[in-house]
Amino acid sequence: MDSNRQQALFIKKGAFMPKLDEKKNGILTGKNGDNDVFSGKKKSTRTHKKPLTKQPPAKKYRIDVRMPDGRRITKSFSRKYDADKFKAELLLEKTGIQDTGIYIKNDVKFKDFVATWFETQVKGRKAKKTQQAYVSDLRNHILPILGEIQLKHIRYQHARLLENSIIETGKSARTVNKVMMEFKTILNDAVKLEYLLKSPVRGYPELQEEPRHLTFWSKEEIRVFIDFNKANPLLDLYIVALNTGLRLGEICGLCWDRVDFTTNNLVINRSLTRDGIRNTTKTHRGRYVPMNTIVRDILQKRLRTRISKFVFSTQTGKPLPYDHVTQRHFKKSQREAGLENIIRFHDLRHTFASHFMMNGGNIYTLQKLLGHTDIKTTMIYAHLDQDFLREAAEVVSFK
DSSP states (O other): OOHHHHHHHHHHTTOOOOEEOGGGTTOEEOTTSOTTTTSOOOOOOOOOOOOOOOOOOOOOEEEEEEOTTSOEEEEEESSHHHHHHHHHHHHHHHHSOOSSSOBOSSOOBHHHHHHHHIIIIITTTSOHHHHHHHHHHIIIIIHHHHTTSBGGGOOHHHHHHHHHHHHHTTOOHHHHHHHHHHHHHHHHHHHHTTSBSSOTTTTOOOOOOOOOOOOOOOHHHHHHHHHHTTTOTTHHHHHHHHHHOOOHHHHHTOBGGGEETTTTEEEEOEEEETTEEEEOSSSSOOEEEEOOHHHHHHHHHHHHTOOSSBSSBOTTSOBOOHHIIIIIIHHHHHHHTTOSSOOOTTHHHHHHHHHHHHTTOOHHHHHHHHTOSSHHHHHTTOOOOHHHHHHHGGGSOOO
16 A cells, blocks of 8 residues: 555544644644654543633522431522422421421410510510500401411411401501501511411512591691790790601600701701600611701700700600690690691691602602601602692693
8 A cells, every 4th residue: 555545544534634833843743733643652632621710609598407316407409499399398208297388386376476476576676666566456456366276277368367357447458558567577487486387478468558648737827836836835846846857756855965056967866755765776876857047046045045955855854745745735736826727746747848849859858857768658748739739830831
């Protein structure tokens, strides 16, 4: 066999085609730069690996279960669905109970769990006002309907039963939603405390609420009230409320160490409740509410005759009683002034917010002034009276 034929057969078998590498002074080399293509030596099969790009760690769902025989089973999943399925299988093996959002521990009535829940999750952790709201709603709405049912037997349809019972009492959709949210909170905490595998009322929808009707004074009503109450010792407090939008508890709990005449700011981080003074923020820093000229003049005048650390106090230096203003004096002062639109003290806050918006204020600035964490709460104050709307309609006019 001639040499040309031998070379052709060699190429046909898949050998590398030789090429002339100028950098190697004309020596025949293989495709990979091997100068022994025809030497018969075994070629290296190594290939150059591309550098790996480090991927971010994938989210893992870890299951950790202690079995009755003492075994501890742990496993991680990339999908929550797989983790829940595996946990349900272990639960079935462990207790014989199928995963339907059912009770894991011993049989207990809902009312007994609620008693434990209130002591461990609410008492000492929530504000007194929140605790009182829970007690009232539990006593009047939730426990009479569901108290005797075992926790493991509560189902989605029990939420509907509870909701219907509250509606039958004539409560508004807003009140119904509030009670139902408390009920869902209890069951969610039952999951956290490992009484339930999952909440049976997860995803239960809220009722559609009608827009709240908020009452506020017109400029004329404000003028009539102030003019009539010139000699009223509480007039300064009312004027501060009208000019700042502060809550009654925030005004009654305001101390002189939170009044900054240098920056013209009030630092609001305390509030007077029926149970005493409490801090209203976790950081104790509070929010800053600017003083206009009227508020500044009132407080400087009161500072010269101060008898207490409280800006507004009784003759003995104690903070004004919460009900002293709301139940005894404010509404009486309105009637004596001849006003027909009798409002609550909290409506002075609505009055401030409404006039702030009608005078060109920004809704996000108002949110900061009022101390709302959710802009949706502030939006209820952004309503406008009919006279202002009629004037606003003239801004755009075509002939």
